[in-house]
Amino acid sequence: MRERRCVVTQQSGPEDGLIRFVAGPDGTIVPDISAKLPGRGAWVTARADHLAEAVKKGRLARALDGAKAGDDLADQIVSLLGAKALSLLGLARRAGGLAIGMDAARLALKAKRPAWRVEAADGAPDGRQKLDRLTAANWGEIPVAGCFSAGELGRALGRDHVVHAVLAEGPHARSFGEVMTKLSGFREIDPGRKAGESG
Template sequence: MNAPATLAEAARERRDIVSGEVMDEARLLRFVAGPGAVVVPDLARKLPGRGLWVEATRAGVEAAARKGLFSRAAKTKLAAGPDLADQVETLLRKRLLDGLGLAKRAGDLISGYEKVAASLSAGRTAWLIEAADGAPDGRRKILNVARKSPKPVEVFGLFGVEELGLALGGENVIHTAFLAGRGADRWTFDVRRLSGFSPLTPESWREEKPSEAGGT
């Protein structure tokens, strides 16, 4: 691995307690010892205590818990339950929903087919957020628009209509565009971490015929 170019860059790198590899913090999850010597995910990286760093993948977190690597790294007995990876996934999903709510209030999100299609066509969209349980026909149409966007658009489809409605304060939220900018960049950071635990679109979408899912 190449040495970091600057001290600031070096400060952003940590050692994965599972593989021993030194990685950029963006690829890692931080854990700390919580009350009762229980391993606690620190997704915001603000909790006190020594950080225990694990690559942001389900396999990595499961291995760290199963093999007692948190205790080894901390040099003290820590409890890490077999559901720790599930806890991380749940917390990441909540962070992403909360992030959408913040983005809505900041004016970085737009919803509704026509508005989203216009944003896609103008190349203003970083993420196309589709309701997981939306109708295949509507999804096919908006994905066709996304494929023709002058700038690359990523697709996220893990939240249902009800979840999106609660997060965004609306009803029947199916098509949403996260406009390109710093807000989308921050949201992408958590999306990347979640992608180590779950595909970003439902498996059922991949089972649809290309003519029904825009060929994606």
């Protein structure tokens, strides 16, 4: 994977740990989550504090010919990364790599080690606790994406709502993991973890 230099730290690192920004047609700074937009790009480590420093000290502006950052730049990143993560879950479902619902999730967790669990942020704690215990017994720690609502997950997966899902290993899971790692630099990706832990 190519390495990029962060305009804040001046250190180079793998591209999957940084976010690219470009100057939009109106002279504002635009997050380029997929790193495919045309024009000169500037890179920042995927962390809210690094982004805040890049904006406050004018480092992004200097790198992008004076383009200005909107007050909602961090919110844009959270929204774009969240949408991409949900899209990847939809792709995984269509490829047969996502088990949806409590029963399917339990079977998947018994069959083989998964890449990720997905738990709706507004799901009932007792259902999560059961899957937490099953996961711990079979596999130990498995990362959990718990920052999306049941409605958001449902819309992405063609259901009314989705509370539990298990993502199998594979290319979609790797891409999902990269996106969630970036997202974790800007928001908590599993805010319900403490409530879901069994005592």
